[in-house]
Amino acid sequence: MNNQAFSIMKGIAIISVVLGHCTTNSRIEAFVNQYHLAVFFFVAGFFFKEKYVVTPMDFIWKKVKRLYVPFVVAGIGCLLLHNIFYHLNIYDTELTIAQFGKGIFDVTIRMVSNELLMGAMWFCPAMLIVSIIGLVGFKIASLSTWNMPLINKRAIVFVFIVIIGSVCILFI
Incomplete structure (x- = not known):
């Protein structure tokens, strides 16, 4: 199933993982860590x-x-x-x-x-x-x-x- 919305969600999650691991700003890291894994688990469950x-x-x-x-x-x-x-x-x-x-x-x-x-x-x-x-x-x-x-x-x-x-x- 090729769904553009899920492709965008996965893309945002991937960018968020990279941002979370590369940033030196603890607030950005804390914000990204609030949702990026949930997105991967949600997408896996949805399919x-x-x-x-x-x-x-x-x-x-x-x-x-x-x-x-x-x-x-x-x-x-x-x-x-x-x-x-x-x-x-x-x-x-x-x-x-x-x-x-x-x-x-x-x-x-x-x-x-x-x-x-x-x-x-x-x-x-x-x-x-x-x-x-x-x-x-x-x-x-x-x-x-x-x-x-x-x-x-x-x-x-x-x-x-x-x-x-x-x-x-x-x-x-």
């Missing part, structure tokens, strides 16, 4: 295909291939390069076998990495988690027996998910 409510494992498998696998491959690659960069005096610390093992665990299970080269790869696990939460929300809304349009059901479910997420952030 969600209804067939995945019926076949959720197809959706999850697709997201794992596109988001989890590249994150893990990049993370393990960066871990393997870490000590080489240490010996080239690019990094200040050398990884021990235990730290390397913890790094593998963090990348594959916790989906986090402290490697400098991973940079913006944090977006992959974030998008994976948000996509799966979105799938659950769409599934709950489609199964509900409330007498209202599907879009209203989805809005209620997602407001509930946002409230739960906000409470978790406050107390974790």
Whole structure:
């Protein structure tokens, strides 16, 4: 689906990400950080295909291939390069076998990495988690027996998910 409005939204979000990362003005950075990720997540949710409510494992498998696998491959690659960069005096610390093992665990299970080269790869696990939460929300809304349009059901479910997420952030 080629929709000019969504192309403009994505363009503004991309420019905002670059602006947020390049600016030295903390007010501009704070302003940009208020919306640019929300735009990417909104656009991804807007183009969600209804067939995945019926076949959720197809959706999850697709997201794992596109988001989890590249994150893990990049993370393990960066871990393997870490000590080489240490010996080239690019990094200040050398990884021990235990730290390397913890790094593998963090990348594959916790989906986090402290490697400098991973940079913006944090977006992959974030998008994976948000996509799966979105799938659950769409599934709950489609199964509900409330007498209202599907879009209203989805809005209620997602407001509930946002409230739960906000409470978790406050107390974790």
